[in-house]
Amino acid sequence: MKVTINFKITVLFATAFLFVCALFVLLGKVQIDSYLTNEQGRQKDIVEKIIYNLERKEGFSIHEYLLSKSFKLVENDRSAKHIIAKGEKVFRINSLYGSFSSIIYHNQIFFYVERLNTKHLYELNASTRLEYLFLLSFFFSLILIIFLYFSVLRSLMPLKILKKKIKNISAGKIEPLSEYSQINDEISEISFEFDHAINKIQELVKSRQFFLRMIMHELKTPIGKGRIVCEMLDNQKQKDRLVAIFERLELLIDEFGKIEKVLSRNCQLNLQTYHLSLILEQAEDYLMRDDFYQKVKISYKEDTMIIADLELFSLMLKNLIDNAIKYSDDKACEIICSGDYIIVRNKGMQLKKTFDYYLKPFVREQNTQVEGMGLGLYIINNICNLHGYNLTYSYEDGYHTFKIVFSRLK
Structure with a gap:
């Protein structure tokens, strides 16, 4: 099986993508557990302070106090009842002033206040919840990986074009590769050096073709003169022999030219x-x-x-x-x-x-x-x-x- 660079890069980034996902899932679980534990401790402290203030201060408002502690009231009664019924109560503190509970529902922690005539459910303000920051970091990391993946693939695109042009060169169709000289990277260096090598090869090919044509021309000239001289001979037998020799030489030169075209891949078949x-x-x-x-x-x-x-x-x-x-x-x-x-x-x-x-x-x-x-x-x-x-x-x-x-x- 042929393993290409693109395939290797795709596997590498796919592995990195899965690793980042697994890492964020693990970190997310740890973060949520830590957050819930800390918030439970904070809510217990809040309960103690509420009871303390209710005992010593007249007109103390639990609602105003909770608002100052980054809570907000869950105003939708239906949602509040659903959370209270389905959520997990991690602690409940009863006092003369009412009952205070901490409820976890879908990785969110709520504060539930039950007093004689009122029952209110509070949630943390969205601006203070760390999960949003965590999710933002997660999506930013994924976007960065995807961006780097396509950026690397794009930087390798010229290699495909280079490969195609190199194939064309091997087939006899020579094209310049200098279009990548404006890009300051390794691919541009390769294309520059390849261009340089192509120019050298073209010069050698042209020199060889010129040299061979010159030799063939110089050889045909005395053959032509020799055939003219043959026509002046009186002895028909000698004349026929010399004509056959010159024809043989001329045929060999033509054959040499055809072979040169075949070997140089510069031959058009009829x-x-x-x-x-x-x-x-x-x-x-x-x-x-x-x-x-x-x-x-x-x-x-x-x-x-x-x-x-x-x-x-x-x-x-x-x-x-x-x-x-x-x-x-x-x-x-x-x-x-x-x-x-x-x-x-x-x-x-x-x-x-x-x-x-x-x-x-x-x-x-x-x-x-x-x-x-x-x-x-x-x-x-x-x-x-x-x-x-x-x-x-x-x-x-x-x-x-x-x-x-x-x-x-x-």
């Missing part, structure tokens, strides 16, 4: 539907071997139609066939064409390493007498991937089997 036999004919032309049909055995189970870029796919098959002939013990290979795949088989020793190893660039079997740069399978695999086809390999009974599966058609 996809059309072709018979596999036509593509093989084109690959045969690219190979320029007079002994092609002596070295290559072709069998058709079905001359299927495939969607491909004719030049690139022919070039790929040319490289695959060329490799099969070069590395074969008998310098020959077999091609099997079917509706879903094409197979190129050759006889040879088993590979010393895994097939994936040979798909890397500049990799060749050690101690081999075959010349080359080790780019054959790398180029073949890249062209297959561009077409959406699969290149597979197996070794059985002394034969290497390279299979291109036309999965794109399914």
